[in-house]
Amino acid sequence: xxxxxxxxxxxxxxxxxxxxxxxxxxxxxxxxxxxxxxxxxxxxxxxxxxxxxxxxxxxxxxxxxxxxxxxxxxxxxxxxxxxxxxxxxxxxxxxxxxxxxxxxxxxxxxxxxxxxxxxxxxxxxxxxxxxxxxxxxxxxxxxxxxxxxxxxxxxxxxxxxxxxxxxxxxxxxxxxxxxxxxxxxxxxxxxxxxxxxxxxxxxxxxxxxxxxxxxxxxxxxxxxxxxxxxxxxxxxxxxxxxxxxxxxxxxxxxxxxxxxxxxxxxxxxxxxxxxxxxxxxxxxxxxxxxxxxxxxxxxxxxxxxxxxxxxxxxxxxxxxxxxxxxxxxxxxxxxxxxxxxxxxxxxxxxxxxxxxxxxxxxxxxxxxxxxxxxxxxxxxxxxxxxxxxxxxxxxxxxxxxxxxxxxxxxxxxxxxxxxxxxxxxxxxxxxxxxxxxxxxxxxxxxxxxxxxxxxxxxxxxxxxxxxxxxxxxxxxxxxxxxxxxxxxxxxxxxxxxxxxxxxxxxxxxxxxxxxxxxxxxxxxxxxxxxxxxxxxxxxxxxxxxxxxxxxxxxxxxxxxxxxxxxxxxxxxxxxxxxxxxxxxxxxxxxxxxxxxxxxxxxxxxxxxxxxxxxxxxxxxxxxxxxxxxxxxxxxxxxxxxxxxxxxxxxxxxxxxxxxxxxxxxxxxxxxxxxxxxxxxxxxxxxxxxxxxxxxxxxxxxxxxxxxxxxxxxxxxxxxxxxxxxxxxxxxxxxxxxxxxxxxxxxxxxxxxxxxxxxxx
Numbered sequence: 001x002x003x004x005x006x007x008x009x010x011x012x013x014x015x016x017x018x019x020x021x022x023x024x025x026x027x028x029x030x031x032x033x034x035x036x037x038x039x040x041x042x043x044x045x046x047x048x049x050x051x052x053x054x055x056x057x058x059x060x061x062x063x064x065x066x067x068x069x070x071x072x073x074x075x076x077x078x079x080x081x082x083x084x085x086x087x088x089x090x091x092x093x094x095x096x097x098x099x100x101x102x103x104x105x106x107x108x109x110x111x112x113x114x115x116x117x118x119x120x121x122x123x124x125x126x127x128x129x130x131x132x133x134x135x136x137x138x139x140x141x142x143x144x145x146x147x148x149x150x151x152x153x154x155x156x157x158x159x160x161x162x163x164x165x166x167x168x169x170x171x172x173x174x175x176x177x178x179x180x181x182x183x184x185x186x187x188x189x190x191x192x193x194x195x196x197x198x199x200x201x202x203x204x205x206x207x208x209x210x211x212x213x214x215x216x217x218x219x220x221x222x223x224x225x226x227x228x229x230x231x232x233x234x235x236x237x238x239x240x241x242x243x244x245x246x247x248x249x250x251x252x253x254x255x256x257x258x259x260x261x262x263x264x265x266x267x268x269x270x271x272x273x274x275x276x277x278x279x280x281x282x283x284x285x286x287x288x289x290x291x292x293x294x295x296x297x298x299x300x301x302x303x304x305x306x307x308x309x310x311x312x313x314x315x316x317x318x319x320x321x322x323x324x325x326x327x328x329x330x331x332x333x334x335x336x337x338x339x340x341x342x343x344x345x346x347x348x349x350x351x352x353x354x355x356x357x358x359x360x361x362x363x364x365x366x367x368x369x370x371x372x373x374x375x376x377x378x379x380x381x382x383x384x385x386x387x388x389x390x391x392x393x394x395x396x397x398x399x400x401x402x403x404x405x406x407x408x409x410x411x412x413x414x415x416x417x418x419x420x421x422x423x424x425x426x427x428x429x430x431x432x433x434x435x436x437x438x439x440x441x442x443x444x445x446x447x448x449x450x451x452x453x454x455x456x457x458x459x460x461x462x463x464x465x466x467x468x469x470x471x472x473x474x475x476x477x478x479x480x481x482x483x484x485x486x487x488x489x490x491x492x493x494x495x496x497x498x499x500x501x502x503x504x505x506x507x508x509x510x511x512x513x514x515x516x517x518x519x520x521x522x523x524x525x526x527x528x529x530x531x532x533x534x535x536x537x538x539x540x541x542x543x544x545x546x547x548x549x550x551x552x553x554x555x556x557x558x559x560x561x562x563x564x565x566x567x568x569x570x571x572x573x574x575x576x577x578x579x580x581x582x583x584x585x586x587x588x589x590x591x592x593x594x595x596x597x598x599x600x601x602x603x604x605x606x607x608x609x610x611x612x613x614x615x616x617x618x619x620x621x622x623x624x625x626x627x628x629x630x631x632x633x634x635x636x637x638x639x640x641x642x643x644x645x646x647x648x649x650x651x652x653x654x655x656x657x658x659x660x661x662x663x664x665x666x667x668x669x670x671x672x673x674x675x676x677x678x679x680x681x682x683x684x685x686x687x688x689x690x691x692x693x694x695x696x697x698x699x700x701x702x703x704x705x706x707x708x709x710x711x712x713x714x715x716x717x718x719x720x721x722x723x724x725x726x727x728x729x730x731x732x733x734x735x736x737x738x739x740x741x742x743x744x745x746x747x748x749x750x751x752x753x754x755x756x757x758x759x760x
Contacts, residue, residue, distance in 0.1 A: 042081060047090035050078040054097045058104055059250075071101045092118050092130035099137045112141040129172075132163030136176060144186060154183050174203040174211050178218060185222055190453065193222065194460045213242040217256045224263055226453035232263045254283040254292060261299055270306040277303060294320065294329070298336050305340040313340050331360050331371055338378045347386050354382050373402040373411060380418055384425075393422050413442040609662055622662040624693060625652040631666060632673060632691065639677045645686040646677060652693045655700070657755070664731035665702065671724040672704040672749055680708025680747065687746075700755045705748040717741055 033056065037049045054074035057067045075097040082090025095118040102111035115137040122130030139156035142149040157180045164173040177200035184193035197219055204211035216239035223232035239256045242248075257276045264273035277300040284292035297320045304313035317337055324330045334357045341350035357375055364372055376399035383392035396418045403411030416438045502513060609622055632648050640646055657665065673689060681687045685708070692703045717725065728749075732739045737753030 044085060044087050047078050047082050047087055050074045051093050051097055058100055068101050068104050088125050088127050092122050092127060096133050096137055103140060108141055112138065128163050129167050129169060132160045135160035150183055150186055154180065170203045171208055174200045178215050181218060191456050194457060198460050209242055209246045213239050213248060214252060216242060217259060220259055224259060227450040228454050229263050229267050231457060236260045251287060254280050258296060265299060270303040274303045301336055301340055305343050310344045327363055328368060328371055331364055331375060334360060335374050335378045338382055342382045342385055350382055354379060369402055369406055373399055377414065384421060389422055389425055396422060416442060606663060609659065609666060621656045621658055624655045624657050628652050628669065628691065631669060635673050639674060645684060646681050647688045650691045653695050655695050661735060664734050668728050668731050671728050675724055676706040676708060680706045695755060698755055699752055701752050703748060703750045705746060707746040710743050710746055
């Protein structure tokens with residue numbers, strides 16, 4: 001739902017931002033424009049003021065028929081004065097302002113007719129700027145609801161862009177490139193759209209901070225849609241900073257805050273999202289934008305619920321409920337109630353909304369597929385949480401069917417995840433494994449799309465940076481050439497003056513003149529040598545900077561590759577564990593099942609290492625304390641099965657181990673704890689297992705103790721051939737460590753090995 005809601009809000013903003021500037025006067029406040037218009041004489045500046053006021057009437061946050069009428073009056077005044085002054089710019093733009101007013105009244109054919117007249121007038125008077133603006137407003141006649149219309153809109157937009165390039169109209173060129181990028185994104189031509197936005201950004205920085213703000217949030221929203229949350233935050237925060245610089249409190253500022261809140265929700269950082277949602281609601285209520293109010297209220301309720309503030313969430317939802325006017329609004333609010341109450345585990349109250357939602361669904365037209373799918377998802381989640389698995393399965397199936405029909409990849413992924421949970425709870429592990437593979441396949445597909453977008457954005461950012469660097473370099477070169485030229489001119493002038501003086505000076509000072517000539521020649525040689533050294537030094541600095549940039553890029557690629565390898569290894573190990581679990585379901589021999597369980601635990605001890613490497617910034621070392629705690633919890637759940645008669649305590653120093661040491665340490669701990677849980681406490685005896693790891697100087701001491709029944713009297717560690725003890729001895733040798741066994745009061749195994757830090 002949030003995806004489609006975001007699209008609707010952005011479409012509304014694009015409609016409002018489509019009235020772009022005719023001049024820099026459009027950036028002035030309304031009252032300033034009125035004051036200047038009152039005192040200005042009848043000249044071309046007055047025409048520009050009238051046009052600017054007309055545009056601002058159409059840009060008001062709360063716009064009514066009177067504002068459109070005012071815009072029409074300003075257009076008529078500008079046209080009349082331009083006719084008297086024979087001012088082509090004013091005549092054309094007055095017609096185009098009139099076109100915008102007709103579009104505002106939804107008279108699209110009338111607006112198109114006036115825009116075509118403006119184009120004909122501009123062509124007749126060879127006014128390229130007027131032709132460009134006319135093409136732009138003709139493009140607005142075509143909707144963005146179907147591929148053919150979008151194609152026509154892009155066609156006329158490109159004609160406008162070509163004209164503005166000719167005229168070097170930076171302000172309008174930046175605006176048109178931004179508009180064209182939106183159309184390219186709708187055609188899923190993401191790379192072309194990004195290139196258009198970055199060109200617009202470079203141009204916009206020269207002329208208008210408001211234009212830059214709009215381009216930043218455009219890049220931010222595309223990053224959010226692509227699932228690249230890091231870049232979404234980066235560019236939306238740049239937009240927010242720019243908006244504050246120009247004191248922007250318009251709907252555009254509202255959308256920037258909405259995008260930041262939406263990104264934090266996607267990242268599950270609900271507490272950070274709350275202030276931005278509150279800002280959106282404040283502005284939306286000020287401008288009476290019901291779509292923004294409804295959408296952001298839903299987001300705020302979710303944020304409150306996920307930060308344990310259910311009472312605040314319910315207050316927001318009750319306000320939404322009181323403002324719901326149609327069946328779709330009532331359905332959406334009911335879905336929000338059910339979702340938030342289910343998450344908060346208020347199942348009794350949630351059950352009432354579940355029943356209400358089921359009664360509402362038959363009344364909703366089937367073309368509201370998105371709202372219906374959200375209702376199915378909410379019901380499936382509620383019934384899963386309350387253990388009504390058949391009902392949960394039914395609504396998950398309905399949700400999956402609609403998601404496939406809409407080709408909504410995120411919805412399909414959600415359905416497969418829900419299926420996996422349900423069939424696992426039902427005990428159908430074979431089917432669960434199938435859904436697990438589908439879920440993984442979709443997740444990998446989504447991740448690949450995000451990575452492709454990030455690479456594309458990074459390439460385009462680098463291209464833009466190189467262009468800017470090249471432009472700066474050309475500017476510096478031009479300045480150096482100018483300085484050299486002035487210096488040579490100065491020397492030439494001094495030489496001429498000296499020559500004139502030489503004609504006057506007598507032969508008595510001829511020798512001094514020769515001496516001066518030799519001194520000048522020596523200075524010129526020294527200057528040339530200095531210039532040559534400066535050029536060589538600049539080249540060395542340039543080469544050094546290029547090497548540093550290459551180094552940073554290679555390090556970043558290395559870290560990304562290492563994280564991807566750990567992610568893949570972790571996923572593959574989880575697949576192996578799932579295969580082992582599935583296999584155990586088909587085994588009737590308890591000893592075989594036990595052997596498979598032990599193999600699962602060994603694989604799990606390795607998988608946890610790669611999981612931790614993927615989750616943290618460290619790529620070659622493991623936080624031993626965190627790792628051992630997670631490993632022991634896994635073994636406790638797997639073998640102890642929640643039987644708290646055997647208590648496991650971990651006393652571990654804060655220590656980071658290289659992966660080459662962490663893997664054998666994990667497997668050894670797995671074997672020792674598994675042996676203690678299986679053999680030390682027969683017949684449900686109570687007891688305790690203590691795991692202690694401490695570092696002294698360059699040595700690590702690891703001790704695993706239990707107070708169980710101990711080992712048999714005739715036990716000989718050197719002669720035993722069990723797989724577990726063989727692994728322990730072999731891995732201890734791999735660590736180049738020592739192994740000690742103490743059977744007094746249970747069993748204590750002590751392993752010591754030399755510690756070495758991770759290699760970057």
